[in-house]
Every structure is written in C-alpha cells, then in structure tokens.
Amino acid sequence: MSTSEQIIPHGHVLRYALKERLTHWVAAVAYLYLLATGLAFWSPWLFWVAVILGGAPVSRMLHPWAGLIFFAAVWNMYVMWAPQMKHTDVDKAWWKAVRYYSTNQDDKMPPAGRYNAGQKFLFWGFFWSAVALLATGVVLWFPEYIPWNLRFLRYISVLIHPAAALFTVGLFLIHVYMGVFAERGAFGSVIRGDVSIAFAKRYHPGWYKEIVGQSSTPRK
Amino acid sequence: MSQATLRVQKISGHAGSVPGEDTQREYTVCKLIDTTTCIGCKACEVACMEWNDLPFGETVFDNTYQTMPETRWNYWNLILFNEHVREEDGSLMWLMRKNQCMHCAEPGCLAACPADGAIIQYTNGIVDFQQANCIGCGYCITGCPFDIPKMNPKTHRVFKCTLCTDRVSEGLEPACIKSCPTGCLHFGTKDDMLDLAGKRAKQLREHSHFPNAGVYDPPGVGGTGVIYVLHDATKPEIYGGLPKDPHVPWTVKLWKGPLKWLGNVAMVGGLIGLFVHYLRYGPKAREEEDINPGGKP
Ligand code: HEM
Ligand code: SF4
Numbered sequence: 001m002s003t004s005e006q007i008i009p010h011g012h013v014l015r016y017a018l019k020e021r022l023t024h025w026v027a028a029v030a031y032l033y034l035l036a037t038g039l040a041f042w043s044p045w046l047f048w049v050a051v052i053l054g055g056a057p058v059s060r061m062l063h064p065w066a067g068l069i070f071f072a073a074v075w076n077m078y079v080m081w082a083p084q085m086k087h088t089d090v091d092k093a094w095w096k097a098v099r100y101y102s103t104n105q106d107d108k109m110p111p112a113g114r115y116n117a118g119q120k121f122l123f124w125g126f127f128w129s130a131v132a133l134l135a136t137g138v139v140l141w142f143p144e145y146i147p148w149n150l151r152f153l154r155y156i157s158v159l160i161h162p163a164a165a166l167f168t169v170g171l172f173l174i175h176v177y178m179g180v181f182a183e184r185g186a187f188g189s190v191i192r193g194d195v196s197i198a199f200a201k202r203y204h205p206g207w208y209k210e211i212v213g214q215s216s217t218p219r220k
Numbered sequence: 221m222s223q224a225t226l227r228v229q230k231i232s233g234h235a236g237s238v239p240g241e242d243t244q245r246e247y248t249v250c251k252l253i254d255t256t257t258c259i260g261c262k263a264c265e266v267a268c269m270e271w272n273d274l275p276f277g278e279t280v281f282d283n284t285y286q287t288m289p290e291t292r293w294n295y296w297n298l299i300l301f302n303e304h305v306r307e308e309d310g311s312l313m314w315l316m317r318k319n320q321c322m323h324c325a326e327p328g329c330l331a332a333c334p335a336d337g338a339i340i341q342y343t344n345g346i347v348d349f350q351q352a353n354c355i356g357c358g359y360c361i362t363g364c365p366f367d368i369p370k371m372n373p374k375t376h377r378v379f380k381c382t383l384c385t386d387r388v389s390e391g392l393e394p395a396c397i398k399s400c401p402t403g404c405l406h407f408g409t410k411d412d413m414l415d416l417a418g419k420r421a422k423q424l425r426e427h428s429h430f431p432n433a434g435v436y437d438p439p440g441v442g443g444t445g446v447i448y449v450l451h452d453a454t455k456p457e458i459y460g461g462l463p464k465d466p467h468v469p470w471t472v473k474l475w476k477g478p479l480k481w482l483g484n485v486a487m488v489g490g491l492i493g494l495f496v497h498y499l500r501y502g503p504k505a506r507e508e509e510d511i512n513p514g515g516k517p
C-alpha cells in the first residue's frame with residue numbers, strides 16, 4: 001500500500017485494509033468457538049458450555065473443523081504480516097522499557113513502527129501455537145487410527161495441545177485487553193479499518209512518519 | 221451398560237461428588253484367567269458375542285490360531301496366540317491369552333475421559349462405558365495402557381468388554397466364564413481369585429517345571445479386575461504383548477493433574493490481574509479526544 005492512500009479525511013489514517021480485517025475476524029470467531037468447546041473438554045466444571053453449543057458430541061465433531069479454519073486464517077496473517085513482524089533494534093529497546101508501556105507512560109517508549117515489540121510477540125506466539133495446535137489437533141482428531149507403536153504421538157498430543165491452547169489464552173487475554181480497553185481506538189481499526197492520526201502518532205510514531213512520508217527509511 | 225443394582229464409585233468428567241459413594245458394602249469382583257490351561261478353543265469368544273448380541277464380523281486368517289489381529293468395537297474378547305521357544309530347553313510352547321478389558325482399579329480410560337458419566341466404575345470394580353454419554357473424543361484410547369477401547373467408526377462411540385455387568389449385577393458370572401470347557405476361567409471376589417491364582421502358580425513352580433510361574437495383577441494401575449496365571453510371570457510380553465509394568469501414561473497424568481491446576485490458576489489469575497490493572501491504570505488515552513481534537517465535528 002502506498003503511503004498517501006492511507007491518509008483519509010477527518011484526521012484518520014487507514015490501518016487495516018478489508019482483507020486484513022476479514023482475516024482477523026475469521027480467526028477471532030473460529031478462536032472463540034475453539035476456546036469455548038476446548039475449555040468444555042478441558043474441565044468438567046465447564047462441560048455445560050459444550051452442551052449449550054449444540055451438545056458435546058457436536059462440539060467434538062466441529063472443534064477440529066473450526067481448528068482448520070482458524071489455522072487457515074492464521075496462515076493468511078503470516079503471509080500478509082510476517083515481513084512486518086521481524087524483530088528490530090527498536091524492539092529490543094522496547095522490551096527494555098516495557099514497564100513504562102505497562103504503566104501507561106507511553107512517552108518514555110522508543111518509537112514503534114506499524115507493530116510494537118509486544119504485538120510482534122503476540123503474532124509469533126499465535127503463529128507457532130497455531131502450528132503446534134494443528135499438528136497435535138490432527139492426532140487428537142483421529143486417535144483410533146494412530147497405530148499402537150506410534151502411541152507416543154497421542155501421549156504428547158494430549159499434553160501439548162492444551163498447553164499450547166493455554167499459552168494462547170494468555171496472549172488472547174492481553175490482546176483483547178489492549179485492543180478493547182487499554183488502547184482506545186485500536187478496536188475501531190479492525191472494524192472500520194482506520195485510526196485517528198493522534199492514535200498513530202501516540203502508539204506507532206515510526207509507522208506514522210513513514211506513511212506521511214517524513215521518514216527516509218522505507219517500511220519493512 | 222446396564223446399571224441394574226450396582227452402585228457407582230467413580231465417574232468420568234464429573235464435577236462434584238459421586239452420588240452413592242460409600243453407600244454400599246460390596247466385594248471387588250475379579251476374573252481369573254489361567255493361561256496354562258487355556259487350549260485356545262474360542263468358546264469364550266463365541267459366548268461373548270452370543271450374550272452381548274455382537275454382530276458376526278469377518279475373521280482374519282493369518283496362519284495362526286488367532287481369530288483376528290486385535291479386538292474390535294464389536295468383538296471384545298480375543299484369544300491371542302503366540303509361539304514361544306523356551307530358553308531353558310529349546311522346546312516350543314503355544315501361548316494362549318484371553319485378551320479383554322482388564323478392569324483396572326485405577327483406570328486410565330476413566331481418568332482421561334472428559335465426558336460426564338461416559339465411563340463409570342462400580343463399587344464392585346467393574347469399569348463400564350456408557351455410550352449414551354460418550355462424545356467420541358477417543359481420549360480413553362490414549363489413557364488405556366492395554367489398547368482396549370475401540371471406536372465404532374460410524375457412531376463415533378467407544379466400546380469394550382463390560383465384564384458382563386448386566387449378568388454380574390444379577391448374581392451371575394460373566395458369559396465367557398460359563399463357557400470355558402477346561403475350567404481355566406474363574407470368577408469371584410478379588411481376594412478369592414488371588415488366593416486361587418497364587419495356589420495354581422505355586423503348583424506350576426513346584427510340580428510342573430515352571431520356576432517363573434506367577435500371577436499377573438499389575439500394581440501400576442492399582443491392580444486389575446482381570447488377573448492371569450502365567451507360566452513365566454517375568455516375561456508377560458511373550459503373551460501377545462502383555463505390558464510388563466503398565467501405567468497410565470505419565471503425560472496423561474500430568475495433563476489431568478498439575479497442568480489442569482496450573483492452567484486454571486493461570487487463567488483465573490490472568491483475568492483478575494488484568495481487571496486490577498485496569499482499575500489501577502485505566503486506558504492509555506481517551507478516544508474521544510483523538511477523534512474530536514478541540515471539539516470540532
Ligand atoms: C488448529 C487446529 C485444531 C485442531 C485440529 C484441534 C483439534 C482438537 C481435538 C480433536 C480435540 C479433542 C477433543 C475435541 O474435539 O474437543 C481438541 C481439544 C482441545 N482443543 Fe483443539 N484443535 C485445534 C485448535 C485449537 C485451538 C486454536 C485452541 C485454543 C483455544 C484449542 C483448544 C483446545 C482445548 C482447550 C482442548 C481440550 C483439551 C483437554 O481436553 O484438556 N484447539 N482439539
Ligand atoms: S471416546 Fe472415550 S474418553 Fe471420549 S467421551 Fe467417549 S468414553 Fe469418554
């Protein structure tokens with residue numbers, strides 16, 4: 001996307017194109033379903049969730065399919081965003097200053113690009129978890145076809161699948177907290193697609209400079 | 221599958237207490253299989269199919285005396301056949317082992333199952349699958365150290381030997397026991413069967429030149445409701461892969477134990493932590509000011 005197209009009237013800049021927003025919501029809806037049905041099988045105290053979602057056998061049947069959709073969406077994100085998620089020196093400085101970020105002293109943060117280091121961590125965390133969840137999920141999908149001498153595959157899958165899911169729950173909680181509650185305006189960026197110029201300047205100064213053409217370094 | 225008059229002592233995937241726990245004094249039942257007197261006639265296989273109305277299925281001939289490679293969702297009881305050359309004198313043995321659910325005291329299938337009431341253990345020790353509550357996840361297949369639960373591919377429900385729960389609850393012995401022509405199968409209380417098995421093993425050691433004869437009642441799963449007398453208890457593997465020291469897989473224990481607690485504490489703690497963080501720090505900035513700098517529309 002060329003930079004000038006991203007500036008839209010009323011003091012806003014385009015952050016996410018339609019394709020990006022759609023991918024985000026396919027992943028999000030699939031993830032929420034996976035989380036709800038997964039947690040139902042995780043704990044007897046939450047088994048009722050599967051009952052509400054059409055019955056436990058139905059949840060068992062659909063969970064893996066939702067997993068495939070989720071993985072496809074994450075894969076699409078990888079194709080779209082991976083080049084922008086590379087770790088840079090600014091990110092190193094960002095992690096060093098992360099306590100200022102978490103205490104809302106954003107003026108003390110090194111200037112983030114389109115994604116700050118935390119967002120990059122979220123991306124890679126979700127990407128690798130999705131890979132692990134897919135690999136172990138396929139084993140859990142068809143345990144009866146895993147031959148007896150390959151049973152270790154089942155043994156590690158029942159452990160790694162929920163462990164990876166738990167890891168994504170941590171990422172997911174922080175992600176929703178940041179996007180809905182902490183960084184006001186971020187939620188709109190995945191709905192309408194744009195953010196205010198003030199938002200761009202405050203949280204992604206590097207990115208802002210780039211799109212208004214004041215920066216000499218091209219965006220990676 | 222019939223619960224009849226039996227009381228339940230363990231329920232899979234169950235939140236809260238077990239109704240009827242500790243309400244009944246009952247003996248633990250046990251099936252004793254004396255592999256040394258089994259002749260591999262398959263009467264018990266037929267009796268199992270007859271009593272449980274299992275459909276006739278195709279057998280698989282593999283040049284041995286075994287009906288098919290392994291048990292199926294609708295074939296719960298299989299005599300495993302193995303040829304074994306004794307190290308002591310080079311003589312050939314035909315080993316027959318009746319293979320079915322072992323009715324473990326600490327069943328891995330039940331520990332792994334997420335569905336409320338899909339697997340239950342009665343106070344008499346029988347482990348029984350309740351297909352009506354089964355969701356077809358196959359976790360029990362992973363939990364079982366004996367490769368016993370089998371999936372019906374069409375209905376996605378898991379089946380296995382019930383130890384003829386319906387018969388036992390009416391005071392009868394399982395169908396297989398009734399059919400055995402050599403008397404190598406016995407049924408009774410666990411204590412009685414252990415006693416009988418011990419005597420038979422002693423007899424084999426002292427009078428039949430089987431110095432390693434012994435009883436198979438693996439402690440790794442808390443003992444089993446099906447016990448064997450083996451000619452050589454030091455090598456259970458030669459009997460069609462009977463595991464020497466079966467355990468519920470440690471990853472299953474870790475998953476259903478510490479990981480569950482760690483995960484629950486982390487998830488609830490994370491939620492509370494974020495909420496408190498919001499109360500303390502609030503949003504980074506107000507959106508209204510950004511959209512409407514200076515109050516312009
Ligand atoms: C990527 C493809 C995925 C596949 C093929 C897959 C497949 C499966 C299967 C077959 C099971 C067994 C029981 C059931 O069907 O519910 C399962 C359990 C589970 N899944 Fe997934 N899944 C995938 C992704 C995910 C994701 C993204 C999450 C995160 C929310 C997740 C969370 C869980 C949880 C929490 C369980 C229960 C674990 C337990 O019983 O302790 N899965 N998954
Ligand atoms: S497949 Fe096995 S573990 Fe899963 S619900 Fe049925 S009995 Fe329980």
Ligand code: SF4
Nearest residue numbers: 321322324328329364
């Ligand atoms: S042998 Fe397998 S199926 Fe039978 S009670 Fe033990 S763990 Fe469950």
